[in-house]
Amino acid sequence: MNPFATNFDSLEEFADRVSEVLQCPITIEDANHRLIAYSTHEHYTDPARTATIINRRVPEKVINSLWREGVIPKLLSSDEPVRVDTISEVGLGKRVAISIWKNKEVLGFIWALEMNRTWTNKDFELLKQAAKAAKNLLLQLQIRKNKKEERVQEFFWKLLTGHFTSHDEIKEHFHLLHIPIHHPFCVIVFRFKQEIQSDVERQINYILKTTQQIHIPLYTIDHRQLILLAIPKSMEQSSNEVKHFLNSFISQMKERFHVDVIDGGFGGIYDHYTEIKKSYKEALTVLKMKETFGKQMKMVDSYQELGIYQFFDLLLEKKREGEFRNETLIKLKQYDEKHHTNLVKTLEVFLDLDSNVNETAKALNIHPNTLAYRLKRVSEVGEIDLKNINQKLKLYIDIKLDQYGNT
Amino acid sequence: MNPFATNFDSLEEFADRVSEVLQCPITIEDANHRLIAYSTHEHYTDPARTATIINRRVPEKVINSLWREGVIPKLLSSDEPVRVDTISEVGLGKRVAISIWKNKEVLGFIWALEMNRTWTNKDFELLKQAAKAAKNLLLQLQIRKNKKEERVQEFFWKLLTGHFTSHDEIKEHFHLLHIPIHHPFCVIVFRFKQEIQSDVERQINYILKTTQQIHIPLYTIDHRQLILLAIPKSMEQSSNEVKHFLNSFISQMKERFHVDVIDGGFGGIYDHYTEIKKSYKEALTVLKMKETFGKQMKMVDSYQELGIYQFFDLLLEKKREGEFRNETLIKLKQYDEKHHTNLVKTLEVFLDLDSNVNETAKALNIHPNTLAYRLKRVSEVGEIDLKNINQKLKLYIDIKLDQYGNT
DNA sequence: TAAGCTTTTGTGGATTTCCACAAAAGCTAC
DNA sequence: GTAGCTTTTGTGGAAATCCACAAAAGCTTA
Structure with missing residues (x-):
């Protein structure tokens, strides 16, 4: 006979009942590890459970551990009970867990601390029955939530x-x-x-x-x-x-x-x-x-x-209106085109790297002197003084803008 | 008796008459040294005059010389004839000049090449009479010009x-x-x-x-x-x-x-x-x-x-709308305020001078190490990496924008 | 006034940059 | 293909930068 077949007024009552039947502390969570209910019989409780109850949700580091250990993936793929070994780094003692299903969706989980006893097949069977019973209780929560959710969504879009x-x-x-x-x-x-x-x-x-x-x-x-x-x-x-x-x-x-x-x-x-x-x-x-x-x-x-x-x-908007023509950039691009050189690209990397000669040469796989030569060429061809931040900046921005505009 | 008392059909005719009376080549210019008329009797002509006739105005270097020599200032301040010595750099031979007046305004000039003869007082007197006679002829030109000028002005504003x-x-x-x-x-x-x-x-x-x-x-x-x-x-x-x-x-x-x-x-x-x-x-x-x-x-x-x-x-327009808040600049300004330091100013000069340590130190009258220290402070206080051009540029622009906005 | 802080200036050495010069390599056009 | 150009790479030395460390000077606060 199913010990959970009766009606429960609240999830708390249900949790207590499960705890009573299985003789161990019980915690019920929703699919997102928010605490929904927990049993209150005085039993031993590990730090992970204490923290969960106090924060009304499972601490993130515990969740992360459970993912790493493969516990949660297992729970999400089957409705069978899963045994969880001690994970002392996060204060988690031995326990048995089971997921609560509706159709193909997980609604939540029941966690049972293992205590110092051996679980029999009968115990596992009872836990499965508990999970089935929890389903209906959780569904009622879901419906209330969904209605609110709609209003919240609308509100958020209004804010955005x-x-x-x-x-x-x-x-x-x-x-x-x-x-x-x-x-x-x-x-x-x-x-x-x-x-x-x-x-x-x-x-x-x-x-x-x-x-x-x-x-x-x-x-x-x-x-x-x-x-x-x-x-x-x-x-x-x-x-x-x-x-x-x-x-x-x-x-x-x-x-x-x-x-x-x-x-x-x-x-x-x-x-x-x-x-x-x-x-x-x-x-x-x-x-x-x-x-x-x-x-x-x-x-x-x-x-x-x-x-x-x-x-x-x-800036792009203005550029589309024909603003910000940069003579230097035009000349450099023409030169590159005609002589199959890379003056613009060289300059861009050089400026990207804060005018650092060594880094730029490395990034371009060229000799530092080659870089110096090219930069000298840039000044000549583009009639620009690379020591003048204003000219330099404008050119840099125009180079970037040029790429942006052409995408 | 005034030899210029008759009516002339054109300014050319008038120029020829003056040339005939004074026995030398004559050139008549408006107030802006545009050629108005010139005598055509075959006489010797110096390079300055030739160039003036061909271009229909006095070459600029000749005008500049005449200013430098004080000739034009003299012409603009009196209606007496002025003797001009040779200025060989600009191909200008000896000549006598006089300004043409209407009330207190100079309408133009008559230039007479001196040739190889001595000017008598009588000659000067004749030139003065010629200048008076030229006045009426020039005024007619003026009127025609003014009418056109009005239409031109309107047109220009339409273009602008x-x-x-x-x-x-x-x-x-x-x-x-x-x-x-x-x-x-x-x-x-x-x-x-x-x-x-x-x-x-x-x-x-x-x-x-x-x-x-x-x-x-x-x-x-x-x-x-x-x-x-x-x-x-x-x-x-x-x-x-x-x-x-x-x-x-x-x-x-x-x-x-x-x-x-x-x-x-x-x-x-x-x-x-x-x-x-x-x-x-x-x-x-x-x-x-x-x-x-x-x-x-x-x-x-x-x-x-x-x-x-x-x-x-x-950018300023956007800034007024509350865009482009720069946390770094805010922090730096707060720090400056609180500690009576000059981090922002130091940074600005440093960036103005293309991140050149020596020049910046010189410009600020501080030791290069002081500059280094302040820049280190800037990175710390403003939480900014001065080797990152993007951050650097944004900060630079924001500093300038800040000044611009506050004027 | 002394202690504790920030700021300025100084010293010295490793590293990087800058520059001039030159050789080598690559392209282009006749 | 070769002469004449541009481009790349190399060498070496002067100048500038960077960095760590430390002393001195200036301010603030108890």
Whole structure:
């Protein structure tokens, strides 16, 4: 007879019942390792469980360990109980886990601390029955969440498109939707290789809900793009934190789910909620520039780091109107064309590398004297003084702009 | 009895009559040394006169010599005949000159080659009578010119404000107004210290009409500004020619007429007549930037030479909208404020001087090691890598933009 | 006033840059 | 193919830069 066949008023009651039957501490999580319920019988509890209960979610380092050990992949691929060995670095004692399924989707997990006893086949069977019973309880949670989600999505798009005009008005909305928020914040945009389908969406959700590097009160998906509102933890290191999250998100998507994220970028970090739109636009600019200037933008993730490329859009627009003709560049290009030389490219690399002779020669695989000769040629042909920053800068920008314009 | 009391059909006839009476070659010029008429009796003629007749105006080097020798100042200040000695460098033989007056204004000059004879008092008297007689003949020319001038002015303003849309249409208008023109051209703008009054206007006209460095088919005056349409002689050196003219105009206004021209600038050199407006706008931008960035713009006259300052207007506009916040600059400025240091200024000079340590130290009157220390401080405080051109450039531009914005 | 900090100046040596000169290699056009 | 050009690579020495270390000077604060 199924000991979980009765009706339960709450998930807490259910957790206690399972604990009672299996004689061990029980923790129930949703698919994103958020704590849903836990048993309260006084048993031994390991540090991992304590931390989970206090934070109402599983600590990220524990999740990372479970991925590394292959526990979670196993749970995501079958509905059988999985034995987990001690992982002492993260304070995790021996336990048995099982995933809760609905159709082909995992709704959550039940974790049972193993204590000092041997699990019999009967125990495993009971756990499987518990998982089945938990399904219906979890489904009810899901439905309530989905309704709210729709309203939240709409709200986020309004923020991104600048629908609201006052900081306090936005604050009020966050409050009404029970979304905890504070500043400073920024918008992160990821561009995926392919349109984001619902399975990938679930995986994204998983990573976003489990990460504890930064707080993500809102996110939405738009074709190949994933847009997040992110709140870094510290004030000082905010930019680094976001950068770090961005990179770990991309590598986790790749490693855990084999999903290719082409790139990501984030806009300015602001305090005023009306600046969400701006940060969003800036994040998109970062992506655009990274796409155009591949190589040299490799390490750039933020709008701040874009440097002069911040205003390339603006300049390009003017350039299209025929502004900013650069005689020097025209002459150099003509010369290159005619004599099959590489003056422009040489100059570009030289300027890229902060006018460092040695590095440039190395980068171009030429003798330093060859570089010197070419640069002398550049001054002559282009009638330019490379010691004059103004001329130099203008030329540099025009070279870059030229590439940008021709893409 | 006055031998010039009769009516003359043309100025040529008049010139011949004067030549006959005084027994020497006669040349009549307007106030700007344009040839109006000359006698044709076969007499000896010096190279200066020959060149004047062939070009229909006095060669510029001859005019310059006459200024240097004090001849022209004398002619402009009295209606007495002036004896001019040989100036062999410019092929000018001995002659006697007199200015033609109407009220307090000089309308032109009569030049008489002295030949190998001695001038008597009677001869001088005759020359004075000739000058008086020439007055009425010249006035008729003036009136015809003034009417045309009004139409020309209107046309020029239409060009400057972009009233015409087609190159050929403009060409046609030039043709109808009998204004010889060809490309490439550019617009030059001078800014005077004070509003330009009619006496200064006449002096300006004098210099513009006598210069042969570049061709000036149109010019107009607008409060403190003088706007020219200029056509350089050569294709290759066009920019240098305009630059040279610009500087000599300013120094001539100063030396000859004691009129202060604050500054001048010229726009791009273009081929298409519809680009007159653009060149004009660019010339104004040059003046604006020279005003704002005084020192470092000293040698800059053209839009080309403006370099990165070409798009400062554009950037400033964005900056006013709250774009381009530069964390580094903010931090540096805060640090300077708090510790009474000069990190920003030091950095600015360093970047101005193309990151040259020695020159910067010299310019700031500090020890090179002090500079090194300050730069190290800049990297630390501003969290910036001065070897990264992108960061460096952005910071440089933001520093300059900051100054520009605060003026 | 002394202690603790930042800033300036000094010294010396390793490294890099700059420059002039020259030989070698590669292209182009007759 | 060879003469005349441009381009590349090499050598060596003067000048400039970079860097570590340290002393001195200047400010701030208890």
